[in-house]
Each structure stands twice: as structure tokens, then as C-alpha cells.
Amino acid sequence: MSPLRWLSLLLLVSVLVAGEAPKPSPAPGTTPTQPEKAAPKTKKSDPFSQLAEEEKWTFDPPINRQDIFYDLEAMLMSQLGTELVKSPGIRPGGPSDDIAGLRQWAKEELARVESFIFERKWDDALKATEADLKKLQPRVGEDAIIAQITEKLKRYRAQAEEAKIFEEAQAKFDALGLRVEGILWSPAGSLAVISGEPRARAINERVKDCVIINIDTNRVDFLFHYNRRRFEFQRYVGEDVTAKKPGQTK
Structure with a gap:
């Protein structure tokens, strides 16, 4: 083997044994420079990504689930309206269409008006008689009892009108002192x-x-x-x- 090739082999072995060459130390009084970091890639602006983890949750209730939050008053009125519609012969806010039911309703209204007259509640008596007469007048010819109650309601209405205007006049007279x-x-x-x-x-x-x-x-x-x-x-x-x-x- 030629001497040149032996020299090359020795140099290669020495390099492998010594390892990497030490890095040059910085000069005294100078600050070592940090290697520049690569700029992070900018993420696309996504509003959903800025929410907290618990805010990302969604609640999908099952079908036909009964909610505990409801309007009780609206529910009761809805149920009442449904019952009135389902009940035959019943008109909302009025008496029944059959004679027996109308007669019973007229008796109850007459007792209510008499209580207003006894308590000297003339305005309440006038309002009640006006509403009752509108419902009973068209049915007077169908039943004798309904006709009698209608006449009594008319007399109570006239009595309430007279008593009301008398008390108003007396109040004006008393104000004279x-x-x-x-x-x-x-x-x-x-x-x-x-x-x-x-x-x-x-x-x-x-x-x-x-x-x-x-x-x-x-x-x-x-x-x-x-x-x-x-x-x-x-x-x-x-x-x-x-x-x-x-x-x-x-």
C-alpha cells in the first residue's frame, strides 16, 4: 500500500475518534445570539374556537320530552277551553242551550242580583241584570219560569237605577252642608x-x-x-x- 493511502486512512480514523469539533466560544463582553425561531403559522379566525370547552356543548332533548318549565296559567286556560269545546250544549260564558239548564242558570243569576240589591251594590246589580236580560230575552217564550225570572230582573234593574240616582242626588244635597x-x-x-x-x-x-x-x-x-x-x-x-x-x- 502506498504511503499516501496510509496517511489518508490515519487522518480518517483520527477524525472519527475525536468526534465533532467544539463550537467556538463567544468573545468576552459579548452576548451570545439565540437562533431565530420560525414564526408560528397563524390560525384562521374562528369564533367557535374562542369559546370555552363547556360552552361548545349542545343539548338536544329527546322527542316528546315533557319540559318542567311551562306557563301554568296558559296551560289551565287551554285545558278549560278544550273542555268547553268538547262539552256539547255549553257556550263559553253563558248558560246551556237546553231549557232545564237555562232555567237553573236563570235562578242562580236571580239570586246573585238579589244579593247585590240587598247589599246596595247598585252598579253590580245593573251590570248583572243587563247581561242576564240579553241572554234571557230571546228565550222568554219557551218557558214560563224563565219569563217570570226575566220580569223580576227588569224590576230589579229599575229599582237599582232609582236607588243609584237617589243616592247620587242625596250626596249632592248633603254636600251643601x-x-x-x-x-x-x-x-x-x-x-x-x-x-x-x-x-x-x-x-x-x-x-x-x-x-x-x-x-x-x-x-x-x-x-x-x-x-x-x-x-x-x-x-x-x-x-x-x-x-x-x-x-x-x-
């Missing part, structure tokens, strides 16, 4: 001493918005106009107007 302080009795003509009046008043004389029509030994009768109607009210000597109740005449 008339107070009889005394009576100057005389066979020729008595005089009434009214509080706030400069002199005693005789019959047919005006006192505020009313007229004296009678003077007795202990009371004075007044004529008062209200709503194009005439009403007569009394005042006793020393009577306290503020202590009176609605509808009370004495």
Missing part, C-alpha cells in the same frame, strides 16, 4: 233658622241650591233638583249631616 239651627213657629207662617243664612227663611224661599217647601215643628223639607229630576230631602233640627250614611234619610 245645610243645618237647621231652630224653628220659629207661627200660625201665620213658620220660619227656619238655617246655619250660615243672614236671616230666618220662610216657605218657598231659596237656600243655596234648593227651595224650602215645608216647615214643621222639628224639621224642614227641601226641594232639590238633580239630573233634570226633583227630589225632596228633610233636615231635622240640629241634625249632623256628616254622620249620615248613603241612602239614609234620617
Whole structure:
């Protein structure tokens, strides 16, 4: 083997034994440079990727699942409406179509109106009679009892109207504050001493918005106009107007 080839072989073995050559150390006083990192690849802007993990969950309820959250009032009204539609002969808010059911309903309405009259609830009595008469009038000729109840409802309606306007007129009269302080009795003509009046008043004389029509030994009768109607009210000597109740005449 030639000497040149032996020399080449020795150099190769020495390189393998020594390994890699050491990296050159930086000069003193200088900062070693870091290798540049490759710029990360930018992700596409996806709004769904920015959500939290639990926010990505979706809930798909099974078919025909009964939810615990519901509108109880709407459900009951819906059920009631369904029952009314399913029940034959029943009209929502009214009596039944058959005579027996209509007669029973009319009796119950009559008792309700009578309770309003007894409690002096004139407005409620008027509203009830108006609504009841609209439903009973077309059926009067079908049954005698229904006809009798209809006539009673008409009388109660007239009574409530009269009582209501009377109490309204009395309230207006009481608001005048008339107070009889005394009576100057005389066979020729008595005089009434009214509080706030400069002199005693005789019959047919005006006192505020009313007229004296009678003077007795202990009371004075007044004529008062209200709503194009005439009403007569009394005042006793020393009577306290503020202590009176609605509808009370004495």
C-alpha cells in the first residue's frame, strides 16, 4: 500500500475518534445570539374556537320530552277551553242551550242580583241584570219560569237605577252642608233658622241650591233638583249631616 493511502486512512480514523469539533466560544463582553425561531403559522379566525370547552356543548332533548318549565296559567286556560269545546250544549260564558239548564242558570243569576240589591251594590246589580236580560230575552217564550225570572230582573234593574240616582242626588244635597239651627213657629207662617243664612227663611224661599217647601215643628223639607229630576230631602233640627250614611234619610 502506498504511503499516501496510509496517511489518508490515519487522518480518517483520527477524525472519527475525536468526534465533532467544539463550537467556538463567544468573545468576552459579548452576548451570545439565540437562533431565530420560525414564526408560528397563524390560525384562521374562528369564533367557535374562542369559546370555552363547556360552552361548545349542545343539548338536544329527546322527542316528546315533557319540559318542567311551562306557563301554568296558559296551560289551565287551554285545558278549560278544550273542555268547553268538547262539552256539547255549553257556550263559553253563558248558560246551556237546553231549557232545564237555562232555567237553573236563570235562578242562580236571580239570586246573585238579589244579593247585590240587598247589599246596595247598585252598579253590580245593573251590570248583572243587563247581561242576564240579553241572554234571557230571546228565550222568554219557551218557558214560563224563565219569563217570570226575566220580569223580576227588569224590576230589579229599575229599582237599582232609582236607588243609584237617589243616592247620587242625596250626596249632592248633603254636600251643601245645610243645618237647621231652630224653628220659629207661627200660625201665620213658620220660619227656619238655617246655619250660615243672614236671616230666618220662610216657605218657598231659596237656600243655596234648593227651595224650602215645608216647615214643621222639628224639621224642614227641601226641594232639590238633580239630573233634570226633583227630589225632596228633610233636615231635622240640629241634625249632623256628616254622620249620615248613603241612602239614609234620617
